[in-house]
Amino acid sequence: MAVAMVKERWPGRVMELVIGREPHAVKAGGESTLPFLHFEGEIPNRPLAALEVWDVEPEGWPETLAEAYPGVTRDPVAWAKMCEDCGADLICLRLAGAHPEGKNAGPAQAAETARAVAAAVNRPLIVIGCGVEEKDEEILPAVAGAIAGQNALLGCATMNNYKKITEACLSYGHGIIASTPLDINLAKQLNILINETGIPLDRIAFDPIVGPLGYGFEYAYSIIERARLSALSGDRMLATPVICFVGQEAWKTREARSEDGGGWGDQARRAILWEALTAAGLALAGGSIFVLSHPASLNAFKKHLAAMMKPFTC
Amino acid sequence: MGLTGLEIFKQLPKTNCRDCGQTTCLAFAMAVATGKAVPDRCPHLSEAARDFLGSASAPPVMPVKIGAGSKQVEIGNESVLFRHDKRFENPTAIAVTVCDTLSNGEIAARVERINGLVFERVGQVYKVDLVAVVNSSGNPGRFAEAAKIAAERAEFALILVSEDPAAIEAALDCTADGRPLVCGANAANYQAMTGLAGRFGVPLAVRGANLEELASLAEKVAALGLRQIVLDSGARETAKVLADQTQIRRQALKKFRPLGYPTITFVDHEDSLQAVLQAGVYVAKYAGVVVLDTVEPADLLALITLRLNLYTDPQKPPAVESKVYEILNPGKDSPVYITTNFSLTYYSVAADVEASRVPGYILPVDTDGTSVLTAWSAGKFTPEKIAEALNSSGIAEKVSHRRVIIPGALGVLSGRLQEVSGWEVLVGPRESSGIPSFIKQQWKT
């Protein structure tokens, strides 16, 4: 029986964002269809997977995670090299040490760390601040200058601090991460505001602030899916690739952390799966860049992506 | 669907006998029109009316029931492509395999492990749904024996996986009462398989080599009188299965009848982590049943949580009632915890209060089912609201002290809350997992 295939003809497509410099640059986005629907449109780039590196030794990490980086968690340069060896597409440097309630590192120190990491690895960089808006708008411009011309992705810019960060990204040639809490209208609004300062839309990734499995995953899933549909329908202001900070969220969960969950099975396996399955699920919704914490989750996720990208005849 | 309540009403007997569970035929007609009931619920329909209503009002994806009694699961009955369009209706049934090449003892042991794949989360119990008995032996007698052991021991309904009609017949002879899903029919055997499914009154999965063959097979099976059909596009590679699942759902929503049935998918990755990710794709994208080969609790916990998330109604965040909850028989001196009535938040806190082994009271404030920070940002978790809950919940009569513990994330509220409530405010840890050590150090009576 002949079945007339239902193929959508989408007028829009996701922006293609380039991070890093040749010959090591990577590309995110660019799709003209829903995730992995090869029969319908183009999927020029597979989603990217980054690993997180901290400028200070992380506190309160479960052993399963800390163990994955033996001897390097006090040395961001060595840590970043290790992540590169583990197969990360990008390195995501988190300047947690700048947190005012922690080490409170200043702009100069943050810049120096970023410079050292950038010099040590080939992989393109994502650099994110400590998450305190006032502090991030202080340190990120310094970081931007220190790694000028590297075409890194800097963030996270919010409604409250995007101006200074945008300015620095423009001056020093970096892309920017626009972060808004799980709200598609806010995401669009921040993209517009950043775009108005002169940053082209293909230099922005948007971070919807994702929830991990069991803790708000469904909200992130639906917002990312709706954003992809809007992008394909022609809304350029929602067509920036989506970045998902999965690692930080997945490793907070009880399921990843608790050794004995009363019949929950092996903790390490559970934690890795929590991270990898959150990422795989959000990739299916339309996420483009994934920041993960554990090398084993990265491996599992990349292997999965390879299968999803495998062309087939229809 | 597509029919108005009045059009449906015209087809009903109009006796208002209530056998359908509705008070009148008209009420029943309205329920059918809005998709809340299926025409079959009226036992008194004429043959003609049944046919007319059956095809005109059938949802785009036919609901199919597998199993009997308390083990029954329903799949299908879906009406959207994206959960945000409305919601997904019947969660993907998760099936775990048992091979008939195992010894009888091994089969029993594996079924026991499958029975144990039950998890509690936010106050509800979640589990796998089906046991798939696979005829790897190629021997009908052996298959029937394995199916019989599984049927006797499993707390779930069965899928009988064999394309040999003799094996299916032998297995149905001893398990048909449980209404297993027969899996199944293909181009070569569909007549025999349809005959068996009809004779034993069980649902049937149909496998095509591709979507075209699948559609024509499904149509032939339906023409033989079977309506409880499950579709298998034959694909096994993840990306191809995703494409087929998407196509089948789109076709169903367009009311292309031959593909208007729920689907079954098989996870075949030999790498066990990959297998879970593969299954995740099928849960998210339209599978009615996913069959997989693992009995690892970690694997199923992750998968079931994914399913739970995707199948919650986007319009209604799960919430608990706002009232005083007593954990471990608290008394006059026991601590009082404030939280929100978002199910996830409440049950996280309840689990950790229980883990502290210190009896306590939890008072979830009604925040329209939102989490602590979401509620706070939205102005739904104010000192005034908390004070009001403290006053009206009756907690003041249950304890002799006036000290209340609030979430660490809301430390900023403590001064104002103290002022408006008159209760002394202790700021707890940010994460509820910190409650056990917090309470031991900070709560002195």
Ligand code: B12
């Ligand atoms: C899912 C989510 C949503 C969902 C709602 C989910 C829900 N039903 O609540 C949606 C998409 C609707 C949403 C909307 C908004 N959200 Co929201 N959301 C989240 C997200 C991703 C997860 C929240 C969650 O479910 N957490 C899990 C639960 C279990 O956590 P919890 O309630 O805090 O409970 C924990 C602790 O607080 C503690 N605890 C709880 N009770 C108690 C009690 C005691 C005594 C103790 C000791 C401890 C304790 O233990 C629990 C387990 O650790 C967070 C970001 C994140 N990743 O955390 C943002 C977040 C909470 N949202 C935020 C915001 C701003 C909003 C909006 C206002 C955005 C907007 N402009 O529209 C809206 C408000 C919506 C409204 N009008 O109601 C912000 C809050 C910012 C802030 N610091 O105040 C967050 C933090 C995101 C961010 N980083 O900006 N959100």
Ligand code: SF4
């Ligand atoms: S069972 Fe049928 S006849 Fe009886 S009230 Fe319901 S719709 Fe009417």
